[in-house]
Amino acid sequence: MISISVDQEQCKKCYSCIAECPFDLINQDKEGFPQLRKAAIKKCIRCGHCMAVCLSDALDITVSPFAESPVVDKGLLPSPESVEHFLLSRRSIRTYKKRPAGHSTLKSILDISRYAPSAHNAQPVHWLMVENPDEVRRLAGMVVDWMTELKVFPGLTRAWTQGQDKVLRGAPHLAIAHADPASSEHPIEDCTLATAYLDLAAHSQGLGSCWAGFLVQAAMHYQPIIDALDLPENHQVYTALMLGYPKFRYRHIPQRDELKIIWR
Numbered sequence: 001m002i003s004i005s006v007d008q009e010q011c012k013k014c015y016s017c018i019a020e021c022p023f024d025l026i027n028q029d030k031e032g033f034p035q036l037r038k039a040a041i042k043k044c045i046r047c048g049h050c051m052a053v054c055l056s057d058a059l060d061i062t063v064s065p066f067a068e069s070p071v072v073d074k075g076l077l078p079s080p081e082s083v084e085h086f087l088l089s090r091r092s093i094r095t096y097k098k099r100p101a102g103h104s105t106l107k108s109i110l111d112i113s114r115y116a117p118s119a120h121n122a123q124p125v126h127w128l129m130v131e132n133p134d135e136v137r138r139l140a141g142m143v144v145d146w147m148t149e150l151k152v153f154p155g156l157t158r159a160w161t162q163g164q165d166k167v168l169r170g171a172p173h174l175a176i177a178h179a180d181p182a183s184s185e186h187p188i189e190d191c192t193l194a195t196a197y198l199d200l201a202a203h204s205q206g207l208g209s210c211w212a213g214f215l216v217q218a219a220m221h222y223q224p225i226i227d228a229l230d231l232p233e234n235h236q237v238y239t240a241l242m243l244g245y246p247k248f249r250y251r252h253i254p255q256r257d258e259l260k261i262i263w264r
């Protein structure tokens with residue numbers, strides 16, 4: 001059962017909680033203190049913003065308890081220059097060391113991905129983390145089987161027969177984002193954003209990554225891969241990311257197209 005509690009000694013009646021609630025589920029009681037409207041029972045999306053934005057730490061909410069919600073540490077926030085350099089220096093990595101990333105590292109970047117935005121805060125994203133490099137290679141082989149059947153990407157299938165994995169690039173790990181399409185209005189965007197967060201979190205920890213588009217296509221259409229992934233009923237694969245330590249370090253930031261934009 002969702003409820004809020006307001007410490008009336010602390011509350012400054014700034015009404016930031018009322019202003020920030022995405023669905024106007026907080027109003028004022030007779031004394032002007034914030035209170036939850038009945039509609040919250042059905043409409044609250046558990047975003048926790050009312051608690052998190054309170055200027056005087058006066059508001060608590062059952063769905064995101066104050067005591068379990070860390071304080072934003074301004075000292076830990078990167079400068080705009082750091083953010084820019086960090087984002088621009090991320091690259092798709094296609095040559096990996098054999099050294100595994102380790103379970104705790106993979107878990108820590110997945111944990112960060114939980115904080116990606118999702119429509120209505122539905123958080124529908126599930127992960128299949130293929131930690132075992134042999135299993136990643138087996139899946140790459142199945143993607144090649146699919147391409148061979150369809151007679152597409154002959155270069156990739158030829159490379160495979162010559163011992164080169166151009167599909168999953170010999171990455172030791174593969175993170176696959178999947179969801180029940182009924183669990184969100186925007187499962188594609190939700191999975192894409194979670195994967196983008198995972199990608200950036202991997203970069204922050206010195207891991208390399210590369211989006212695995214071929215694998216996703218095969219996982220949508222090729223029954224042997226669908227069977228091998230053995231996801232919960234009705235779940236679809238939306239995105240996937242190769243992961244591992246990069247063999248080579250990029251020394252430069254390559255050029256990209258100019259902004260395509262209309263200003264009005």
Ligand SMILES: Cc1cc2nc3c(=O)[nH]c(=O)nc-3n(C[C@H](O)[C@H](O)[C@H](O)COP(=O)(O)O)c2cc1C
Nearest residue numbers: 090091092093094166167169210211212213214215
């Ligand atoms: C949806 C998506 C699917 C992709 N699939 C693959 C893939 O299957 N294999 C691959 O080598 N790179 C894949 N990429 C990586 C792109 O080729 C890469 O992002 C692009 O060339 C720009 O390079 P950068 O990421 O280093 O900036 C994919 C990227 C996206 C966004």
